[in-house]
Amino acid sequence: MTMRPPAEIGMTLDQIDTPALVIDLDAFERNMKTLADAAAAAGVKVRPHAKTHKSPVITLKQMALGAVGACCQKVSEAETLVLGGVPDVLVSNEIVGATKLKRLMALTRLARVAVCVDDVVHIDMIDDAAAAADATIDLLVEVNMGGNRCGVEPGEPALRLVQRILRSRRLRFRGLQAYHGTAQHRRTPAERRAEISQAIERARTTRDLIVANGIPCPEVTGAGTGTFALEAASGVYTELQCGSYIFMDADYARNQGEDGQPERKFEHSLFVLATVMSRPTDDRALCDAGHKAASVDSGFPVIHGFDEAEYVRAADEHGLLSLKRPTNRLRIGEKIKLIPGHCDPTVNLHDWYVGLRGDRVEAIWPVAARGAMF
Amino acid sequence: MTMRPPAEIGMTLDQIDTPALVIDLDAFERNMKTLADAAAAAGVKVRPHAKTHKSPVITLKQMALGAVGACCQKVSEAETLVLGGVPDVLVSNEIVGATKLKRLMALTRLARVAVCVDDVVHIDMIDDAAAAADATIDLLVEVNMGGNRCGVEPGEPALRLVQRILRSRRLRFRGLQAYHGTAQHRRTPAERRAEISQAIERARTTRDLIVANGIPCPEVTGAGTGTFALEAASGVYTELQCGSYIFMDADYARNQGEDGQPERKFEHSLFVLATVMSRPTDDRALCDAGHKAASVDSGFPVIHGFDEAEYVRAADEHGLLSLKRPTNRLRIGEKIKLIPGHCDPTVNLHDWYVGLRGDRVEAIWPVAARGAMF
Numbered sequence: 001m002t003m004r005p006p007a008e009i010g011m012t013l014d015q016i017d018t019p020a021l022v023i024d025l026d027a028f029e030r031n032m033k034t035l036a037d038a039a040a041a042a043g044v045k046v047r048p049h050a051k052t053h054k055s056p057v058i059t060l061k062q063m064a065l066g067a068v069g070a071c072c073q074k075v076s077e078a079e080t081l082v083l084g085g086v087p088d089v090l091v092s093n094e095i096v097g098a099t100k101l102k103r104l105m106a107l108t109r110l111a112r113v114a115v116c117v118d119d120v121v122h123i124d125m126i127d128d129a130a131a132a133a134d135a136t137i138d139l140l141v142e143v144n145m146g147g148n149r150c151g152v153e154p155g156e157p158a159l160r161l162v163q164r165i166l167r168s169r170r171l172r173f174r175g176l177q178a179y180h181g182t183a184q185h186r187r188t189p190a191e192r193r194a195e196i197s198q199a200i201e202r203a204r205t206t207r208d209l210i211v212a213n214g215i216p217c218p219e220v221t222g223a224g225t226g227t228f229a230l231e232a233a234s235g236v237y238t239e240l241q242c243g244s245y246i247f248m249d250a251d252y253a254r255n256q257g258e259d260g261q262p263e264r265k266f267e268h269s270l271f272v273l274a275t276v277m278s279r280p281t282d283d284r285a286l287c288d289a290g291h292k293a294a295s296v297d298s299g300f301p302v303i304h305g306f307d308e309a310e311y312v313r314a315a316d317e318h319g320l321l322s323l324k325r326p327t328n329r330l331r332i333g334e335k336i337k338l339i340p341g342h343c344d345p346t347v348n349l350h351d352w353y354v355g356l357r358g359d360r361v362e363a364i365w366p367v368a369a370r371g372a373m374f
Numbered sequence: 375m376t377m378r379p380p381a382e383i384g385m386t387l388d389q390i391d392t393p394a395l396v397i398d399l400d401a402f403e404r405n406m407k408t409l410a411d412a413a414a415a416a417g418v419k420v421r422p423h424a425k426t427h428k429s430p431v432i433t434l435k436q437m438a439l440g441a442v443g444a445c446c447q448k449v450s451e452a453e454t455l456v457l458g459g460v461p462d463v464l465v466s467n468e469i470v471g472a473t474k475l476k477r478l479m480a481l482t483r484l485a486r487v488a489v490c491v492d493d494v495v496h497i498d499m500i501d502d503a504a505a506a507a508d509a510t511i512d513l514l515v516e517v518n519m520g521g522n523r524c525g526v527e528p529g530e531p532a533l534r535l536v537q538r539i540l541r542s543r544r545l546r547f548r549g550l551q552a553y554h555g556t557a558q559h560r561r562t563p564a565e566r567r568a569e570i571s572q573a574i575e576r577a578r579t580t581r582d583l584i585v586a587n588g589i590p591c592p593e594v595t596g597a598g599t600g601t602f603a604l605e606a607a608s609g610v611y612t613e614l615q616c617g618s619y620i621f622m623d624a625d626y627a628r629n630q631g632e633d634g635q636p637e638r639k640f641e642h643s644l645f646v647l648a649t650v651m652s653r654p655t656d657d658r659a660l661c662d663a664g665h666k667a668a669s670v671d672s673g674f675p676v677i678h679g680f681d682e683a684e685y686v687r688a689a690d691e692h693g694l695l696s697l698k699r700p701t702n703r704l705r706i707g708e709k710i711k712l713i714p715g716h717c718d719p720t721v722n723l724h725d726w727y728v729g730l731r732g733d734r735v736e737a738i739w740p741v742a743a744r745g746a747m748f
Contacts, residue, residue, distance in 0.1 A: 001376045001725060001740055001741070001742060001744055001745070002375045002376050003450060003748065006748060017471065017473050017474065019747050019748075051690055073690065074691060076377060093651075093691060093692075094651045094652045094660075095651070096649050096650070096662070096706055097391065097392070097649060118654060119653065119654075119706060121705075121706045121707070122706070125707075148694075149652075149660060149689065149692055150651070150652040150660050150692065152654065153654075181689060275471060276470070277469070277470045277524070278468045278492055278493065278523075278524040278525075280493075280518060280527075284522065286468075288470070289747075291671050291716075291718075291719040292718075292719055292747050293747050295665060295669075296671050297665050297670050297671070297688065314671065315523065315555060316425055316447065316719060317448060317467065318467075318523055320522075332470055332493060332495045333495070333499075342665075344665075345665040345666055345690060348723070349722070349723075349745065351375060351745050368375060370375055370745075371375070371376070371377045371666075371723065371724070371744075373377075373393050373663075373667050373691070374377065374378075374380060374391050374392070374393075
C-alpha cells in the first residue's frame with residue numbers, strides 16, 4: 001500500500017532513505033521549458049503524457065508553461081488528474097468495461113474529457129454509457145500509424161468509424177489519435193524520420209478524407225519524446241503528447257542525434273537513489289535497488305556520473321554492480337544515483353517523488369496515480 | 375497511491391475490473407500443503423519468503439500449516455509482517471542505513487527478528503544501533519553459495535565474521551544464510567543438482583568450521599522453489615525459504631523435472647486477469663495488462679488455457695497478443711487469465727489480491743507490503 005516518504009523537506013541528499021525516486025528540479029524545469037519553447041515555435045499545442053509522471057502536480061506545472069492539459073492511458077489516471085485539478089484530460093487509449101465507462105462519464109461533469117476508439121464496439125459501448133449517465137463525451141479515432149498496436153487502419157476504415165460517431169446519440173468527434181510508439185525508440189534519425197514520414201502521411205490522408213466528406217477534424221494528436229520535432233513540423237499534427245522528456249531515461253538516451261552522437265535535447269532529471277549494501281569482492285558491489293525499485297524492461301539502470309562500474313544484473317531487491325577497475329568508491333553505505341532504463345514503469349513502483357534543488361530536498365510530491373491501472 | 379479494489383466479495387469473475395491480481399484459492403491451498411508435507415517428511419522447518427506475496431495474511435496461512443515464520447528482504451516488509459501479526463521474521467538480506475536500523479530495532483520489541491550480515495561494517499553498524507536502542511538482535515552470516523550476489527566467502531572468512539559477532543555487545547549469532555538464487559532457475563535437474571551440491575558443501579564446511587571453533591551454529595537457512603528438495607535432503611539445511619511455490623510463475627514452469635518434462639510439483643495459482651480492449655486485425659488483439667500490470671523481467675506473461683494466441687509484446691498499458699489461427703475468441707471485452715513471467719515483481723504492482731473460489735470472489739486481501747522497498 002502507500003509507504004511513508006523516504007525524506008522530508010529540508011533534508012540533504014545523504015539523509016534520504018533509499019531506494020528513493022529523486023528529481024533534479026533544475027534539470028526537470030529546463031526540460032519542461034525546452035519542449036514548451038519548441039512547440040510554441042512550431043505553433044503546435046502540447047498535451048504531455050501523464051502516464052510518465054502520474055502526478056497532477058506535474059501536469060499543472062506543464063500547463064503553467066502553456067500545455068493545454070494532459071493525456072493518460074487509464075480512467076483511474078484520469079480520475080487522479082481531474083481530482084487533482086487538471087481541467088482537460090484525454091484518455092489516449094481504448095476503454096472497455098461498464099465500470100470504467102461509468103467512472104469516465106462521471107469525470108465529464110468535472111472536466112473536459114475525451115477518449116479513443118478504434119472499433120464500432122467501443123463507439124456503441126460508450127454511447128450507451130453516455131446515455132445512461134445523461135452525459136456527452138468527445139471521441140478521437142485512433143489510427144494505426146504503423147506501430148501495429150491499437151488503431152483502425154487509415155483512410156476508409158477510419159472514416160467509417162467517424163461516420164458511426166456522427167450517428168451516435170451522445171458522442172462528439174474531436175479528431176485523430178495518431179501516435180507511433182515504436183518509432184520513438186529507433187536509434188538513428190533516418191529510421192525515425194522514415195517511420196514518422198509514413199505516420200504523417202497516414203494521418204494526413206485520413207484527415208483529408210474525413211474533411212472531404214464534410215466532417216470537421218479539428219485535432220490530430222500524437223508524437224513522443226523521440227520524434228516530436230517531426231510531427232511538430234508536419235503541418236498535420238495539432239498536439240504533441242510527449243511524456244518522457246521531463247525525465248529522460250537511459251533508453252531514450254541511446255537515441256542518436258543528427259551527428260551520430262547521443263541525442264541531448266533533454267537532460268536526465270529522474271534518478272533512483274540507491275545505497276551500496278554489500279561489497280563482497282573488489283570487483284562486485286550490491287545496491288538496494290532491484291526489480292522492485294527500477295523497471296528493467298528497457299535495459300538495466302545506468303549509474304549516473306560514475307563510469308568505473310556498471311549495473312549488470314537485477315534481482316528483486318538487489319542491483320549487482322560490476323567494477324571495471326579498483327576504486328575507493330562504492331563502499332558499504334555510499335549512495336549512488338541510477339538513471340532508470342525506462343522512466344514510466346519505474347515511476348509506477350514508487351509512492352513519492354523527492355524533489356532536489358542541488359543536494360537539498362525542496363519538494364515531496366505523491367506519485368498520485370501509482371498503481372492506477374483500471 | 376493505494377487504489378480501490380477491483381472487485382468485491384461475492385462477485386463473479388466476469389464482474390471483476392481489470393487488470394486484477396487473482397488467486398485460484400484451491401490451487402494456492404494445494405501448493406501450500408504440498409511444501410508443508412514435503413518439509414515435514416524431510417524433517418526441516420519452513421520459513422516461506424514473504425517477498426513473493428507481501429502479505430501477513432498469507433504468512434499466517436503458511437504458519438497454520440507449520441511454517442515457523444517468514445523471511446523478507448526489507449525492513450519495511452518486516453514492519454508490515456510484524457504489525458500484521460507475524461511473530462517471527464528473518465530479514466534475509468543486508469540492511470544499511472541509520473533510519474532502517476532504528477526501525478529494525480523497534481521491531482525487536484514486538485517479535486523475534488533477525489537480519490543478515492556479510493561484512494564487519496554491517497556488524498559494527500547493527501551493534502551500534504542495538505546499543506542506541508537498548509536492544510538485542512540475532513544475526514545470520516550470509517555466505518556466498520556460488521550465486522555471486524551478496525555473501526562472504528565460505529570457510530575462514532565466514533568464521534571471522536562469526537567471531538566478530540561474538541565480540542559485539544548486543545548481537546547473537548543464529549547461523550548461516552545460505553541461499554543460492556541463480557540455481558533456482560537452471561532448467562535441468564542435473565544443473566540444479568550440480569549447483570546445489572556445491573552450495574551444500576559450502577554450507578556444511580562453513581558450519582563445521584564454526585562448530586569446530588566451539589561456536590554453536592543452530593540454523594542453516596536457504597533454498598527456493600526450484601531446488602528445495604535438494605537442500606531439504608542435505609542434512610545440513612535446517613530451514614527452507616521457498617517463496618514462489620504458493621503461486622508459481624511462467625518462468626519457474628520452464629524448469630524441467632527428472633523426466634525432462636516441465637516440473638509440475640506446484641500449480642499456477644496466481645493470474646493477472648485482463649480484458650481484450652482492441653481487436654484491430656484477425657491476427658492481433660490487445661489486452662489491458664502491460665508493464666504496469668505484469669513484470670516482464672523473466673519473460674512475457676503466458677495466456678492461461680488458450681494456446682491459439684501468444685503474448686508477444688508489452689507496452690506500459692498494453693499487451694499485444696498474436697493469434698496463430700482464426701478464432702471467435704479474444705473479442706473486445708473478453709477476459710483472459712495471464713500467468714505472470716515472474717510472480718514477485720508482478721505482485722508488487724498491485725494493491726489487492728482477489729481470491730477466487732471457482733469463479734466467485736471469496737476474499738479481498740491487501741498486498742500490504744506493496745512498495746515496501748525501504
